[in-house]
Amino acid sequence: MRKICAVVSSRANYSSIKSVLRSVSQNKNLILQIVVGASALIDRFGSAVDLIKKDGFKINNRVHMLIEGETVETMAKSTGMGLLEFPTVFRHLKPDIVLIVGDRFENMAASIAASYMNIPIAHTMGGEVSGTIDESIRHAITKFSHIHFPASKSAKERIIKLGERKENVFLVGCPRIDLAKKVLSDKKSILNEKFLNAGVGDKINFSKPFIIVSQHSVTTEYNDTRHQIESTMKAVNKINIQKIILWPNPDAGSDEISRVFRKFREKNLISNVRFYKNFPPEVYMKLMSKTSCLVGNSSSGIREGAYIGTPVVNIGTRQSNRDRGKNTLDCSYNENDIFKSVNKQIKKNKYKKEYLYGDGSSGKKIAKILEKVKVKIQKQISY
Amino acid sequence: MRKICAVVSSRANYSSIKSVLRSVSQNKNLILQIVVGASALIDRFGSAVDLIKKDGFKINNRVHMLIEGETVETMAKSTGMGLLEFPTVFRHLKPDIVLIVGDRFENMAASIAASYMNIPIAHTMGGEVSGTIDESIRHAITKFSHIHFPASKSAKERIIKLGERKENVFLVGCPRIDLAKKVLSDKKSILNEKFLNAGVGDKINFSKPFIIVSQHSVTTEYNDTRHQIESTMKAVNKINIQKIILWPNPDAGSDEISRVFRKFREKNLISNVRFYKNFPPEVYMKLMSKTSCLVGNSSSGIREGAYIGTPVVNIGTRQSNRDRGKNTLDCSYNENDIFKSVNKQIKKNKYKKEYLYGDGSSGKKIAKILEKVKVKIQKQISY
Amino acid sequence: MRKICAVVSSRANYSSIKSVLRSVSQNKNLILQIVVGASALIDRFGSAVDLIKKDGFKINNRVHMLIEGETVETMAKSTGMGLLEFPTVFRHLKPDIVLIVGDRFENMAASIAASYMNIPIAHTMGGEVSGTIDESIRHAITKFSHIHFPASKSAKERIIKLGERKENVFLVGCPRIDLAKKVLSDKKSILNEKFLNAGVGDKINFSKPFIIVSQHSVTTEYNDTRHQIESTMKAVNKINIQKIILWPNPDAGSDEISRVFRKFREKNLISNVRFYKNFPPEVYMKLMSKTSCLVGNSSSGIREGAYIGTPVVNIGTRQSNRDRGKNTLDCSYNENDIFKSVNKQIKKNKYKKEYLYGDGSSGKKIAKILEKVKVKIQKQISY
């Protein structure tokens, strides 16, 4: 029986791995271990840990590692805290494989800890391209990982080009698509009052049009954060439509974004708006299937957005060059540009479904591979 | 004036960067900053910091980051300590470029800290191939670095294959060769009593034949460390020649090596031997030019060894697939194999000089490039 | 010239030391160094650091040390982070004396760091009595401190009973009284719009009656935190008066308090209320001189409250047995008890001024003593 230890360190991580957790937990040859860390534990970031428990998963350990401040310096130190904590956790849990999601800075810590401790790493969502520091982190995690689960064909090819051996690279699609598929096929409304009233601000009428704003800081443009988010806020405020705004992730600069949100809210600089810390993954995807437009720089618009057909306005560099479908309209940080782009997308109805990031069966595929894959702990570049 | 902040975190690091430090400090458009960390500060690892000061360099800051224990777990946590310390250092020094050497675990911390803080990284000795965890660390550092200074042609090509942009990759050769060249051309004997008497054990007569043993733990074969080093010790003990043995680096497993050294020494299981913690880089290279054979798994045998023509017996996987010259004879961890290989090399006289790792001008080249190179903080893979 | 390094690690710390900072900075034989750390750097705790800069002080260094979570475990780990950071700071600043305020957990870190590094500690507000973990921290800091600046006569006696030598114990009064005195004598209104509109909630009319609620978690009653704060919220909500509510300090349990505040606010379970993160010290004291009642468990009601004559309802054990004046009415955590006590105090007009905690000249006294006091680094208990 192999022990698979999944590290979940943000609300986005949970959406990206939930279907895998489900499949691993149902596999008779695998034992699932879950370590929840970083912002996934923190109330003001939406306590993803509560959703995980509500979904019936057992939490094996918790890693408090975020150092308050949300500067580039605390981002590095938080990674350091993670590196002090994860080794203890792995010593206790003795996993056979550690499962790492994507490209966030918190996951760098778990990756280094596992690989230094000679525990094989399986990595999802590697091989993609983007902006911000995540671009470097993603490829560095690939260089520490032993098994790769890319979400798209081009990502698979990129991982192999990066010198990883073909036999360790498995094109499985993106596990977020698994959830999207399930949500789209589910007739039962999951948009219940409880989740939708959780935020603060105006009451949203979900039978009327609304847009979603989800914009994170770009750490490599740290000093422009305030200006970037203000442009977006001003642009969407000019549009007469209901707005759902999501609080940002805990990157360097996110404090700046929160400050701008609070300023706009407290000084009534924006109207017809409600702010949310978090949604359960399925609720979020349901909203993506109903929204007139998703605005910002979240990768969700590009991933499951393409599958769902959500009209997306993608602002700035955070997702630069990530594989995208027709549903995504790129635009600059310029207020006017954003305003025009969102209006254009709102007028569009939904886009046609695209299968760039898989067909919704990725969790099962990953579990099956984890069951049997052979791993050699000493890596070596293929060229 | 650009501030170039070099991180020196082991005695080996210092040999690998000394000629660059010299050239940067002599360049009128560059300001040299030196941060000394990890084992370079510690007496039982030879206090490289004292050599650096003796060589006339100013130390700008010190980073104590090694957590005692030398297990795979403390190796990870020491990296975590580094990640808590380097951000503070970089905030104070405000470097324009951070200069990172090679592939050791301590340097992973400085690399993550700098890149998260949007400080460009220049990396020497990237793109090479080896065994142990260093293989993963080296390529991960490449993915965080903005300017690359590979030491060999194949390393340069590998870095470009890894998706780094050609215009940021500069083939400069290995700065260790700069030192080797200087030492070889220097008629003045630097083998003075002071350094040679520093160790413990029998007195070595340097006008008679001697071998050098320098073997480090392979973290990915952590549990075999004791057996591996015992084989080597037994093998060299059978050879009737003077032996210089170097204490190991602080990797996971090095405590095991030290224990074996102490056991052999205290129980007189080895004779005709002297143990050293450290040599000044030039003294070490002088010894390499005089030794009958360098035994173990240090990369120095492969790098400057090829240039000097030192007969080398390279044991096990630590250097697997690193570009090597004719001077290097590979062998397994088997005692008999080691015994035969060393005897074979001892009979050889010196090998012919090879230029695999440059011609001894790499420090100057690096300083010149650092002066003018343009850097974009946001990286993106080239394919 | 002696370098006096003051550590300010919360908004409350700043109020408690501001007059000392002023006096030290004006003293020609002293050089003031200020290190700002912990919640004093964090936006959601009111960024005391901004006030300090606005007041014209230079910040010498910043210590990010709070690990997100606000559990008893993260409180301990945050102290650990402080112990990793303060030694670096003290190495850089090389103070002759470190000045520590009061009894908060963040200051434990600075105290241990300084004393281990043989830097003499001067400690204000020692020798007092209270509940919560602060009671232990306060006396432990006394045992690490070399110079004591108690705020009251009984505190002075207690410090001496604790085995500190008389010649190192100086009764100077509480520096918070210095500010209170200045504020009371200042005719100019400082209650300007900017500060008063900073919070969120209903607009407060400061010419009409209002109460202030400031209640922190008691870490030794960690599991009762939610219940305790809900009682208070329900009790004050029954009273038809304007309410100013302050967000709590970052103790274990304060996240719970914040959650209750948000719940009451978002579900409209409380009315006629405005929430504030922080006030400049003088604004806060001005409000204390105008409020109908200060409710909760802040020591400010007991200290400067006695001097100002503020009617105070002190709830629960946090201040148990701290020297108090007639202005303070103690009550239990019981909702009804709180309701009755607040009503009783509201009916009272202001109380008569009391001088329990000094007469408002403590900053000057402290600076003068710091100038000349002789310190022996090796402490030894007096009995």
Add this chain to the structure above:
Amino acid sequence: MRKICAVVSSRANYSSIKSVLRSVSQNKNLILQIVVGASALIDRFGSAVDLIKKDGFKINNRVHMLIEGETVETMAKSTGMGLLEFPTVFRHLKPDIVLIVGDRFENMAASIAASYMNIPIAHTMGGEVSGTIDESIRHAITKFSHIHFPASKSAKERIIKLGERKENVFLVGCPRIDLAKKVLSDKKSILNEKFLNAGVGDKINFSKPFIIVSQHSVTTEYNDTRHQIESTMKAVNKINIQKIILWPNPDAGSDEISRVFRKFREKNLISNVRFYKNFPPEVYMKLMSKTSCLVGNSSSGIREGAYIGTPVVNIGTRQSNRDRGKNTLDCSYNENDIFKSVNKQIKKNKYKKEYLYGDGSSGKKIAKILEKVKVKIQKQISY
């Protein structure tokens, strides 16, 4: 069933708590948990952890917390590391009471962690007097502790004077005396070859006279460390007697002591000498009963030395004012003074047994009290 979690963080700690561990483990109403940390895990400090296991105890968790360097700064940071580690350990073990020994810096971390986490602390060896930073640490730990087990009558009185409540202070004697008693009554020789040959240097003939040197750095006299230890080395070298020298604890300054030891040894500046890292507690006490003189500043000479009647020369301030018997002769750091004092003591035969630190039943007493003692988590000073 109460879970008693003992923290053992040095070889000295183990001697001081071993009899308590035995009694707790034999008590049917108590569950013993052992956490081994700091130097007790480290080979070059004698790996007390191996002795603990050999004695049949189960190790529940390990805390690597020493940051290499042994400066005053790393001593503070090592405490910080401990504060990052112990909370995790206590969360996992959920002890009812944490048992803390004495006054070393490593134990400060465990004390703060436990008390912040509302876990009652039982403290042995509190209330005594000494020099070095231990003096402050000891009393600070008392202020965090809930149950006190002083070793002497004067210590008991001091703890009560420190404001601890009488009902929580139990005079039990020093658990080291338990071991001494057992060793003295044991006819069987435990001075077997294995332990006695463990060190390096000349072979000691234990049937002939020998002295023991055990001298640690005084952190508050950090800069004098080298001079202090050199005086001792020179003084004892003048005496024609076999010498057993113990490597120092990992305090700030101990690296300096080690350097002096190595220098004396490698340059043959001392003869007739053997260096040891550690002895099992019983072997050490046996040696104390046979030695002609114990020289240095270890508290063992003063504690069990008084019971055993060992002639002791106590150098300098480290033990200043600790209760001592007639067996202890104090002297300064002056070489001549040391020389004369040691000679004087060597001429003495053994001293008469004294019972200052109890009669050898302290482990049993402590276990019995731990079984039933009532603890209130909120402390408050008694005056």
